[in-house]
Amino acid sequence: GESVGLHLPTLSVQEGDNSIINCAYSNSASDYFIWYKQESGKGPQFIIDIRSNMDKRQGQRVTVLLNKTVKHLSLQIAATQPGDSAVYFCAEISDSSYKLIFGSGTRLLVRP
Amino acid sequence: GAGVSQSPSNKVTEKGKDVELRCDPISGHTALYWYRQSLGQGLEFLIYFQGNSAPDKSGLPSDRFSAERTGGSVSTLTIQRTQQEDSAVYLCASSLFATDTGELFFGEGSRLTVL
Numbered sequence: 001g002e003s004v005g006l007h008l009p010t011l012s013v014q015e016g017d018n019s020i021i022n023c024a025y026s027n028s029a030s031d032y033f034i035w036y037k038q039e040s041g042k043g044p045q046f047i048i049d050i051r052s053n054m055d056k057r058q059g060q061r062v063t064v065l066l067n068k069t070v071k072h073l074s075l076q077i078a079a080t081q082p083g084d085s086a087v088y089f090c091a092e093i094s095d096s097s098y099k100l101i102f103g104s105g106t107r108l109l110v111r112p
Numbered sequence: 113g114a115g116v117s118q119s120p121s122n123k124v125t126e127k128g129k130d131v132e133l134r135c136d137p138i139s140g141h142t143a144l145y146w147y148r149q150s151l152g153q154g155l156e157f158l159i160y161f162q163g164n165s166a167p168d169k170s171g172l173p174s175d176r177f178s179a180e181r182t183g184g185s186v187s188t189l190t191i192q193r194t195q196q197e198d199s200a201v202y203l204c205a206s207s208l209f210a211t212d213t214g215e216l217f218f219g220e221g222s223r224l225t226v227l
């Protein structure tokens with residue numbers, strides 16, 4: 001089927017390299033942040049999260065960094081693999097809300 | 113099934129027709145969300161259910177859009193008198209509770225094309 005994200009910013013990396021995907025958020029009241037991965041034709045899938053009382057959180061091959069001063073979030077993927085090719089969204093939520101607000105997304109292409 | 117199930121996966125309709133999109137959440141999940149994703153865009157929040165109640169309908173684009181949830185399970189999103197700008201992928205997600213955690217489980221979406 002048709003891919004989502006045809007008009008999204010694209011990051012192209014060589015297989016095995018590290019990837020860094022950036023996201024700026026706007027709501028200073030947001031205190032919980034999540035990265036989602038969306039493969040073509042599928043719904044978004046949770047990758048990793050971080051709360052505002054943390055600056056860094058690591059998962060398996062992924063690290064999320066949070067800079068509250070400049071309202072910036074990044075996702076680092078180590079040793080990027082072809083299966084990492086997807087659209088990546090950051091999302092934010094405030095403690096007083098249940099509503100997850102998504103950013104516009106970045107398309108990651110992994111070159112073999 | 114174990115995941116969130118949505119139907120139909122694809123729907124092509126003519127402008128002015130009504131459409132119904134269905135979502136079966138994960139069994140036992142009390143919270144259910146509808147999002148809309150236009151081509152090349154992020155996810156736009158539409159509505160959220162806690163049980164059968166919809167505390168927040170503020171994301172619905174117009175009064176042509178409505179949603180209901182019955183039995184704390186299945187939800188239906190209805191779009192009346194469809195317009196071409198309604199063309200998008202409609203995504204449903206569920207979570208165990210309506211909490212401030214972001215681990216929503218998404219279905220694969222219903223792609224709506226309005227001709």
